Structure formats: structure tokens, C-alpha cells
Amino acid sequence: MSELFDAVDALLASRAALPSPAERKRLRAAHGLTIDEVAGALKVRRATVSGWESGKTEPRPPERDAYARLLDKLAELYPADPVAPVQDPAVPATFTAVPAPAEAQPLPTGPAPEAAGMAETKNTPAPAAAPRPAPATGPSSSSTTTRRPGTKKAAPAATTAGEIDPRFENGPLAVVDVEDGKVLAYCVGGLILDVPAKSLPSLVDWTLKEAKLGAPKLSGPGRPADPLLVLTETALERYGLPLALTQEERIAGRIPEGHKVIKQLTRADWKLTKRGFGPWARIYRPAKGTDRQCVQLCIPSWNALDNRHWGTAGQLPPAELARVLGVYAARVMTPRGSTAVTGLELMTALHPPTYAVRDEETGVLRQADDKTPGSLGKDPVDCAPCEAPDGHPLLKDLPRFHIRTPAEKVFEEAYDWARPFTDDECMHRNLVGLDVNMAFAAGANGLPVGLCAPTHVKNPVFDPKLPGSWLVDLSHVDLSRVKVSKEWVELDASLLPSPFTPKGNRPEGPAWYATPTVAYAVELGYGVAPAEAYVRHESGRYLDGWYNRLRDAYLATMADLGVGADLSPADFLAAMNGYKSRDPELAIVVSAVKATVKGGLGKLRERPRGEGWRPGERWRALERPTWRPDIRAAVISRTRINLHRKIVKHAAFTGQYPVAVNSDCVVYAVDGESPLDFLPYREGKPLPGGFKLGVNPGLVKHEGTQTVLWGEGVREQYQAPELNLARYIKDGIVTDKDNGE
Structure with a gap:
């Protein structure tokens, strides 16, 4: 009889209604699963699962039964909350546990996942000006914790609920600040730690022994990310460091070696890297086997967070800064320096040069002599x-x-190319610029x-x-x-x-x-x-993992800002209008991700800087296996070719030719004001191989529109008939500095 019941249950299950496509996506993301992981478990293609989540297709037996079982189990773990709308459900709650200011709340797009170990976002924001909660106190611990109102303990980045690495349960980083005489460490997810350390050496000790900060490794042979401490001005004052660098120190990139804090570190057997104690300082003790002791410091008031790439991040209150850096750390990696340095370090983290092997006689782990397959190895090579x-x-x-x-x-x-207008182009009304998203990443x-x-x-x-x-x-x-x-x-x-x-x-x-x-x-x-x-x-394909990591970080953050990858061309243009104002903090993350791409590629051919260098001598960067100007050249070559191929396709199909191209921006003289007024879309489908509107890397967005009269006037003003208007199409502002005058 039980076999009959089982058969009936199976029959009912095979016809049971599945959750909506959006709910399927929410449940998968709530558990931290990727589409690839689900596809692998069900033995189907990635595109198949993607189709189920977009509603384009529906699963069929026998995969349908297994998929339904997976969704049922996930629904038990993460029931929908009809009350509290939050961000896109594709984004783990870890990234949203620190509420944005009221004017910067993300657009509510789905129900909130709830699970043990996952962060919960409430609908009530905590304004930046609100008083900070005091840490809870207790006699049994030298370092206690509390949370901002409306938050729960957040799962660390790159882990799923139930798979939290206990070494890093408080996340990858903390912003250290002093409030009313108490030292507080603001972590991701709204977590606040009470810091007992009274000196910088003891702060480093506390970070490694008690704070439980850091992040899991990004690849099998790699190593976990070191904890990052961001020191505010009040923390600098508490630990005896200057609030700002002098002109001489800025040029040197560090404080003097005789500074009292450096002496404190030396007495405590801590070391600094060759970079010294600058805006991004690494404090460490030599590793013993696999036991690594290292803490990274970031000092915003010393210009660690360059405003060209991080915008106003350095001026944010501690909790908000922890949120910005936490999202970046979770989606890209824990910052290791500037965005350029981090971009290069990400390549190495995804393809470590070597791996650990165990000595058969002693049982001690050591680095292998040969390199990890697919990596650049541990030794630098000369270019051609x-x-x-x-x-x-x-x-x-x-x-x-x-x-x-x-x-x-x-x-x-x-590219840096422009030409004079033709007579026909002078009769058009406008100049419309198209910008390729993440062009060099796509390359x-x-x-x-x-x-x-x-x-x-x-x-x-x-x-x-x-x-x-x-x-x-x-x-x-x-x-x-x-x-x-x-x-x-x-x-x-x-x-x-x-x-x-x-x-x-x-x-x-x-x-x-x-x-x-x-x-x-x-x-x-x-x-x-x-x-x-x-x-x-x-x-x-050394850069594939690097590209995938940065692409996913970019797309996830843009989705948080209301710009999804599945929008129609018209909806995409509408969503891009003012997207940064929806959540200025996440807009900072988008800027930093873009800078990580360009900066990381630039580091592949880093030039000597302030090292007393003379032509013909080696410089420090040449000693890195990642000093590879040939790789940089190949990426730029492919990026330029990708753009030219689209230009040629467009010209062959429409008869329209660009008037200017600058890097990843191309400008056309047309009558309309929008890309939709001249891009050859038919029934919503773009020209194959041509320009396509969308948020994905390699697709294009609207860079800006100016009048043809503006373009003619600017060129006449500067007496430059071939002035590259693509540089200024966004806002129409041309400065003498831009023209090298």
C-alpha cells in the first residue's frame, strides 16, 4: 500500500504548480546558489535554468520533479515576507544589512529572504545623522558586539547560509571610529564591535585574535583575504597617527620610518612591507607554514580612497563606509590598495602562481616548485x-x-579619433554619443x-x-x-x-x-x-575568471540600482536616467568596479614612479610576474577592434558614419536626440553584430546628446576642426585643460 501512496504522491508532485519565475530566482539567490550550481545538480545547461527563472521556458520531467523539490526545500528555509519590500532578491541580504539614508533607499523589487545567519533589511532607514548605538557590555568578553536597529547578524561575503567560515563570521572588514571615548568597529551587515585595543600593535593583535574578520579564498590554491581595517580621523588621533600627510609625506607615500607608531610596531615584532606606512599599509609577521598573520590598513584622510574612483566614500559616516566597502569586498574582493592594485591582485587571487604541497618526510606544507596550471607563475619574465x-x-x-x-x-x-563634419552631417540637428559598458572588461x-x-x-x-x-x-x-x-x-x-x-x-x-x-x-x-x-x-584564457568576477559585481550592483539585464531598450534608457541618485552609496561601488577594470589592466604595464629611476634601469614593477605589457596590449587591441567591428556593421547597414571616437565612446550626427532614434532596431531586436542597448559589458548606453551647432561652435572656438567631441558629449563642457592648452 505504501508503494501506491508513493506513486500517488509522485503523480501529484509532477503536476503541482511551481513558484513564479521571480520567486524561483529569489529562492536560489537567498541560499547563495549560482545558476551554474543549480544546472550542475540537475544535469541541465545553464541556459535552461536561466530560462526557468526568466519565465521563457518551464521545466519538464524528470528534471521538473527534482527542481520542484529543490524549490520546496528552499521555500521552507526562506519563506517570503509580504510586508518588508527590499532590494532585488538576486542580491544576498548580506549586502544590504546596513540601511541607506532615507533619500537613498534602493527600489523595492521583491520579498525579503529570511534565514538563520542571513541579514535582514527593514523598511525603516537609519539616517547618517542618527546617534550610533553604544556597544553592549558584558563581563565575560573583552570585545562585545551590537547591531544597528533593524539588523541581524550578516553572513560573511562569499559564503552561503549554513556555510559560514567561523574565522570570518564578522565579515571582511571594519571601519574603526571613536565615539564618546569608545573605540567602535563598524562591520558589514550593521554589526558593531567594541574595540578594547589602546595602541596600534594591540589593535592588530585584536583583529587577528578576536575580531573574526577576513574573507575566504577565491580559488582552490589561493589563500584567504587578510582583514581590512579602515581608520577614521578619530581613530588616527586615538592611535597616535597624523590626521593628514604633509606634502613631503604625500610625495614619499608614507610617514617617516622613525615615527613613534612604527617604533611601537617594531617593538611588538610587527613588520611593514616595502611600501612602508602609507594610505594602504600592510602590517604582518612572517608566516609559519600556512599560518599567515597580516592586517591591511586603509586611511581615507590620507587619500587612500581616491575620489576619482571612490567619489565621496572617504567622507561617509563609518557605518555607510562599511557598507560601500563591504559590497565591493563581497562582489570583487577585499581592497588591497587602490582600485588599480586591487584589479591586479584579483588576477593573482583567481590564478595563484603556485600551490601548497606536503613534504612526505616532515608533513610540513610548502610551496610547490612548479606553477599552478593556467597561472603566470611566480617568477617574472621579460617582454619582447x-x-x-x-x-x-x-x-x-x-x-x-x-x-x-x-x-x-x-x-x-x-581610440582618439575625430574628423570634420560633412555637408550632410551639418544639416542634422544633434550629436548623439554611445558608450560601451565595461568595454575593456568585455575585451x-x-x-x-x-x-x-x-x-x-x-x-x-x-x-x-x-x-x-x-x-x-x-x-x-x-x-x-x-x-x-x-x-x-x-x-x-x-x-x-x-x-x-x-x-x-x-x-x-x-x-x-x-x-x-x-x-x-x-x-x-x-x-x-x-x-x-x-x-x-x-x-x-587567464582573464576569464577576472572578467566574470567583475562583470557579476557590476551587473549585481546595477540591478540594485534598478537597471536590470533583461530590460527592453526603451526601459533600459529610462532606468539609466538618474540611476546613481537612487542609492548614491551603491553608485560609488559601480564607479569603483569600473576603475578596477581599467586600473588593473594599466598595472600590467606599470611605469617607474618616484624611485630614483633612470632610463635603462630596472624598476620595482618589473619583478612581478603580472608585469605583462603584452597582455595589456592584447586587451586594448581587442577592445578597439570590437568597437570598429560594430562601427563597420552600422555603416554597412545604415550608411551612418561616426564623427568622433574616444576610447569606448562613439558619436553620430543624427536628427533625433536618443539612440533609439537612429539605432536599427526591428521589433525590439538590434542589428546583429552592431550596437545594442543594454547594461551588459560590451553593450552600449546613451552617453549624451548635444546639438550639431554646439559641436561646430566648440571646434571654431578652439580653431580645431577635428576636435574630439566624444570627450565632451556627456555634458558639453570643454575646458582648456582638456585640450592641452
């Missing part, structure tokens, strides 16, 4: 001479003041890069799958007749930038190019015959 920036030791034999030509130097940079996605030193070859056969630099003449490529989608089309080459040079001028002879540039010449229908090359036979 053509890839080296001016002043590199490989070029020390060049005559002084020698200016290298394109035939001597790889010059892969972003890194799926890109094979070299994982070893270069090999020099003469008269090679070009291989588009082989990363490297190629000396080849591309002056024969004629843009007036090219292949587009494998069909020959005729274009007005005088109205197009060349894809082979940053200034858009046609090459005049042999020059060094990265692989994506040469591959594009072949794609356009022209043969190539390299004279020589520096190639890397060991290669891999």
Missing part, C-alpha cells in the same frame, strides 16, 4: 623588445632621445593570452590563436571594400577610422601589432605576411 615601454632595460642600447617608430614598438592604445573576455616568455620567429605564418606581437604591413587593407559577415561591402573609407592605429590614420608601412589586430585584417578579407613575431606557445 617591441613590447617594452621606453626606458626599459631591453632598450638601454638605443641612442639617447631616440623616438621609436611603429616598426620598433607595439602601440596598441584606445578581456575569452581572450587567449601568453602564459610564458616570448619566442622570436622570422617570417612566421600568422596564427590568430597564437598570442603575441607581429611585425606586419597592413597598409594595403582598404576600408572602402571589406568583408562584413563574410560578404564584401563597399564603404566610404574617408569617413571611417582605421582599426589599426589609435589615431585612426591608415598605417604607412610595417608596424608591430598584437594578435587581435592582425586577425581583424584577415577577417576584413585581406591577407597578411608577417616579417617576424614574438609569440607565446603556452597560452590560456
Whole structure:
């Protein structure tokens, strides 16, 4: 009889209604599951689960029964709360436990997940000006905790409920502040710790022994993130540090080694890195086996949080600053320095250069001699001479003041091109700018890069799958007749930038190019015959994980701001209008994520800075395995080519040509004011391979609209008929500084 009952139960379950697509997504996200994890468990494709959550498709047996069981179990753990609307349910509650000020609350888009160990966001905000709660006190502990009203203890970043690493249960970081004589540590999720430390050495000890701060490693062979302490001005004063750096200290990037606080650290057997005690200081003791003791300090009043990338973060109250940095830490990684430094460190964290092995005789863990597969290894490699920036030791034999030509130097940079208006374009009303979202991140996605030193070859056969630099003449490529989608089309080459040079001028002879540039010449229908090359036979998609991490961070934060990835073109443009004002703190995170992309790529070719360096000498950055100008060149090359491909597609289909291109922004002269007035959408579908509106990296947004009369007036004012208007299309403001005057 029980078998009959089981059969009836199975029959009923197979026809039971599933939760709505939005609820499916909420339940998955509430438990911290990714689409890939669900797809793997159910043995279906990622796109299949994505279709179930978007409502485009419905599951069928036998997967439907297993999916229904998963959703039922998750619904028991995370019942919907019909009362308290919060942020997008795709965002774990960990990221929203510190309420934003009343004027900056995220748009309510779904029910709140509730679970043990997860943060809860209430509808009542805690204004920045509200008095801070005093920590609870108790005789049994030297460090006690409390929480802001309306919050519960938040699960640390990168963990799921029930999988909290007890070492890091209080999150990745804390903002240390002093209020009414008490030292408080503001953590993510509204948590506040009472800090008993009376000196900086004891603060470091407390952080490592009691605070339970830090974050899990991002990859198998990697290591957990060190805890980050952000010191406010009141904390600096309490621990004997200056509130601001002097001019001399700013230039040096550190306080003097004889400072009393540094002496305190030395007496307590703490060490500083070669960077010294600056805006981002690392305090450590040498590791013993796998036991690492290290704390990172961030000092906003010393300009640790550059306002070009972090906006007003350095001026936020402690709880709000903890929220901003906590979201960034959870979605990108715990900051390790500037956004540029963090971008580079993220590459290493996702692909550690080596791994730990256990000595068979002693049982002690040590670093392996060989490198982790897919990584750059632990030892730096020299670039090719053509890839080296001016002043590199490989070029020390060049005559002084020698200016290298394109035939001597790889010059892969972003676009800076413009041209005069045609008579027809002068008759149009407006100039409309399109900006590619996360363009350089998109350029890194799926890109094979070299994982070893270069090999020099003469008269090679070009291989588009082989990363490297190629000396080849591309002056024969004629843009007036090219292949587009494998069909020959005729274009007005005088109205197009060349894809082979940053200034858009046609090459005049042999020059060094990265692989994506040469591959594009072949794609356009022209043969190539390299004279020589520096190639890397060991290669891999080293930046894929880096791209995925930053893409997901960007999309999740934009979704919090009301700009989702599934919006129609019109709805996307509407959602982008004023999105930063919906939650200025999360808007800061978006800016920091973008800066992490560009800065991290820039660090791949870091130049000497204030090191007493002379041309021909090595500088500090050359000793990193991540000093790889060839990888930077390949990403920029691919980004520029991606944009040119869209420009050519658009011109072939519409007959419209750009009047200016600056990096990832392209400007067209049209009659309308919106991208929808000239982009060739048909029934909501864009031109395949052309410009598509949307928030995803590689898609475009509206950068700005100005009148053609404005453009003509600006060019006449500066007597520059080819002034790059793409630089100023956003707000129409042109300054002398922008023009180098």
C-alpha cells in the first residue's frame, strides 16, 4: 500500500504548480546558489535554468520533479515576507544589512529572504545623522558586539547560509571610529564591535585574535583575504597617527620610518612591507607554514580612497563606509590598495602562481616548485623588445632621445579619433554619443593570452590563436571594400577610422601589432605576411575568471540600482536616467568596479614612479610576474577592434558614419536626440553584430546628446576642426585643460 501512496504522491508532485519565475530566482539567490550550481545538480545547461527563472521556458520531467523539490526545500528555509519590500532578491541580504539614508533607499523589487545567519533589511532607514548605538557590555568578553536597529547578524561575503567560515563570521572588514571615548568597529551587515585595543600593535593583535574578520579564498590554491581595517580621523588621533600627510609625506607615500607608531610596531615584532606606512599599509609577521598573520590598513584622510574612483566614500559616516566597502569586498574582493592594485591582485587571487604541497618526510606544507596550471607563475619574465615601454632595460642600447617608430614598438592604445563634419552631417540637428559598458572588461573576455616568455620567429605564418606581437604591413587593407559577415561591402573609407592605429590614420608601412589586430585584417578579407613575431606557445584564457568576477559585481550592483539585464531598450534608457541618485552609496561601488577594470589592466604595464629611476634601469614593477605589457596590449587591441567591428556593421547597414571616437565612446550626427532614434532596431531586436542597448559589458548606453551647432561652435572656438567631441558629449563642457592648452 505504501508503494501506491508513493506513486500517488509522485503523480501529484509532477503536476503541482511551481513558484513564479521571480520567486524561483529569489529562492536560489537567498541560499547563495549560482545558476551554474543549480544546472550542475540537475544535469541541465545553464541556459535552461536561466530560462526557468526568466519565465521563457518551464521545466519538464524528470528534471521538473527534482527542481520542484529543490524549490520546496528552499521555500521552507526562506519563506517570503509580504510586508518588508527590499532590494532585488538576486542580491544576498548580506549586502544590504546596513540601511541607506532615507533619500537613498534602493527600489523595492521583491520579498525579503529570511534565514538563520542571513541579514535582514527593514523598511525603516537609519539616517547618517542618527546617534550610533553604544556597544553592549558584558563581563565575560573583552570585545562585545551590537547591531544597528533593524539588523541581524550578516553572513560573511562569499559564503552561503549554513556555510559560514567561523574565522570570518564578522565579515571582511571594519571601519574603526571613536565615539564618546569608545573605540567602535563598524562591520558589514550593521554589526558593531567594541574595540578594547589602546595602541596600534594591540589593535592588530585584536583583529587577528578576536575580531573574526577576513574573507575566504577565491580559488582552490589561493589563500584567504587578510582583514581590512579602515581608520577614521578619530581613530588616527586615538592611535597616535597624523590626521593628514604633509606634502613631503604625500610625495614619499608614507610617514617617516622613525615615527613613534612604527617604533611601537617594531617593538611588538610587527613588520611593514616595502611600501612602508602609507594610505594602504600592510602590517604582518612572517608566516609559519600556512599560518599567515597580516592586517591591511586603509586611511581615507590620507587619500587612500581616491575620489576619482571612490567619489565621496572617504567622507561617509563609518557605518555607510562599511557598507560601500563591504559590497565591493563581497562582489570583487577585499581592497588591497587602490582600485588599480586591487584589479591586479584579483588576477593573482583567481590564478595563484603556485600551490601548497606536503613534504612526505616532515608533513610540513610548502610551496610547490612548479606553477599552478593556467597561472603566470611566480617568477617574472621579460617582454619582447617591441613590447617594452621606453626606458626599459631591453632598450638601454638605443641612442639617447631616440623616438621609436611603429616598426620598433607595439602601440596598441584606445581610440582618439575625430574628423570634420560633412555637408550632410551639418544639416542634422544633434550629436548623439554611445558608450560601451565595461568595454575593456568585455575585451578581456575569452581572450587567449601568453602564459610564458616570448619566442622570436622570422617570417612566421600568422596564427590568430597564437598570442603575441607581429611585425606586419597592413597598409594595403582598404576600408572602402571589406568583408562584413563574410560578404564584401563597399564603404566610404574617408569617413571611417582605421582599426589599426589609435589615431585612426591608415598605417604607412610595417608596424608591430598584437594578435587581435592582425586577425581583424584577415577577417576584413585581406591577407597578411608577417616579417617576424614574438609569440607565446603556452597560452590560456587567464582573464576569464577576472572578467566574470567583475562583470557579476557590476551587473549585481546595477540591478540594485534598478537597471536590470533583461530590460527592453526603451526601459533600459529610462532606468539609466538618474540611476546613481537612487542609492548614491551603491553608485560609488559601480564607479569603483569600473576603475578596477581599467586600473588593473594599466598595472600590467606599470611605469617607474618616484624611485630614483633612470632610463635603462630596472624598476620595482618589473619583478612581478603580472608585469605583462603584452597582455595589456592584447586587451586594448581587442577592445578597439570590437568597437570598429560594430562601427563597420552600422555603416554597412545604415550608411551612418561616426564623427568622433574616444576610447569606448562613439558619436553620430543624427536628427533625433536618443539612440533609439537612429539605432536599427526591428521589433525590439538590434542589428546583429552592431550596437545594442543594454547594461551588459560590451553593450552600449546613451552617453549624451548635444546639438550639431554646439559641436561646430566648440571646434571654431578652439580653431580645431577635428576636435574630439566624444570627450565632451556627456555634458558639453570643454575646458582648456582638456585640450592641452
